[in-house]
Amino acid sequence: MTQLTRRKFVAASGVAGSAALAGCTGGDSSDGDYTIEIGTLLPESGQLSGIGTTMVDAADLAFSTVDDGADSLGVDATLGDSQSTPEDGISTANNLANSGVPAVVGGASTNVHISAAEQVFIPNGMCACSPSATAVSITQMADDDLLFRTTPSDALQGQVMAEYATEEMGAQTAAVLHVNDDYGSALSGAFVSAFEEAGGTVQQEVSYETAATSYTSRIESAVQDDPDLLSVIGYAESGIQLFRDYYAQYSASRDIMTVDGLNTARIPNEVGREMDNVVGTAPMAQGPGRDAFTSMYQEEFDAEPGPFNGATFDAAAVLMLANAAAGENDGAAISEQMRAVTSEGELTVSPDNIAEGVEAAYNGDDVGYQGASSQVSFDDNGDLVTGTYEVWAYAPDTERGIETIETFTV
Incomplete structure (x- = not known):
């Protein structure tokens, strides 16, 4: 500007x-x-x-x-x-x-x-x-x-992911592919804990590096037990290659849940797929x-x-x-x-x-x-007291390229 x-x-x-x-x-x-x-x-x-x-x-x-x-x-x-x-x-x-x-x-x-x-x-x-x-x-x-x-903290986002996966998607088993850093490990842990508390079973929790040229072996490790849901926690640049590798070998009908790091319309454009089997969660401006x-x-x-x-x-x-x-x-x-x-x-x-x-x-x-994203009220740790999340899907035909399916306030 x-x-x-x-x-x-x-x-x-x-x-x-x-x-x-x-x-x-x-x-x-x-x-x-x-x-x-x-x-x-x-x-x-x-x-x-x-x-x-x-x-x-x-x-x-x-x-x-x-x-x-x-x-x-x-x-x-x-x-x-x-x-x-x-x-x-x-x-x-x-x-x-x-x-x-x-x-x-x-x-x-x-x-x-x-x-x-x-x-x-x-x-x-x-x-x-x-x-x-x-x-x-x-x-x-x-x-x-x-x-x-x-x-808001990932402790809240993990709850939203697990609730939507079990209650709306009907997932009883899940596997997680997460980027190997503090963000990926912590959000994966929050999701796994909340999913298992909701009665689900996490079969595999597999990390990956953002600099890899192929993610085929990591995907194979994650989906080896044929989970109902694959959760992918990472970023856009490496996520593009990860999803290319996934669709080259695996079903486009398996439910996949991803997160805010891949909340951009360029993902399906560069992967070359509609990716209509993918939903995601992200903090929402409310x-x-x-x-x-x-x-x-x-x-x-x-x-x-x-x-x-x-x-x-x-x-x-x-x-x-x-x-x-x-x-x-x-x-x-x-x-x-x-x-x-x-x-x-x-x-x-x-x-x-x-x-x-x-x-x-x-x-x-x-x-x-009073903020654009939230009321903005800090607790003793400097964290937000509450958080609002959207469950979203890729929508190439819309102006944003992303559509909101549901919202949660935690």
Whole structure:
């Protein structure tokens, strides 16, 4: 979007980072009394770029709305590309820290978020709010109350997956193929536990690597006992080859359940199949500010918001509100305000009046944010109190390419 020309973009390291910075005029903000410093750690490139690029758009929409609309303050946003890997994510996070950024929207994937949090965010006292890192293990991290997220924990998604699989799909046996990282392992574990509690039997739980050129042997191991349901937990780029390998050898009538990492219309297009035997689950934008955000996003990008876009806007909005309320670019001070600005306040703030809300928070007024993705209410661990999920299917004939079958609130 046009506002990127006045913002800074930080790649992981080296020549790429220098080139990106040289091409922009970052650091300028509105003439005002105070400048909010904020950054992103989102996947502009790599395995998750299919959803990451629109997440960057959603974050920058929040930044530019406040920067353009507030009179007494401005926003200086540093956009960092995690390149979808923990190693690059750590490098980019270090660049953000070295630039003095006190608060970050991200990381996006669980493995990037945990690595960046442990090695950069927490040691440097940076407040981070992830819109899409869902692993159960994040809840238990010793984080000095610096980590928050606007997406619900996988503990909830595992329940939704199991409930739909047993009650709506009639599955009594299942096998799981999951990516071999914190996200895949944790969500697989949550699903297995909930499925077995519901009376089902999990026959196989098989991991796979994203860099593999063939997934045939891993698929064979997973389906060797002919399960009623195959659950595939992973990401789009490797998922395309995985599903190509599956359909080359196995029945297109077997029920398959996948997750938010493959919630993109490009999957069936690049696999070359309708994939009408596949359903998935994903956190769903069902917040009070959803309609306002959707309208803003459509006007700016002439497109429907994608996965985690509402949660990304919310993460950016809450961090800016907390920064303004704190009145200082300090991670610990921002963290102390995160719950206050998402509780009930005299001024209800939503995506459509976020600039007014941030200015009010800076002036010491009592504000309460109601998000695009959810109500946005944090518990003691920085997790959302409730979560809404959709069960979705690929729908190539629709504008979005995805259709919602059912919704669950947990």
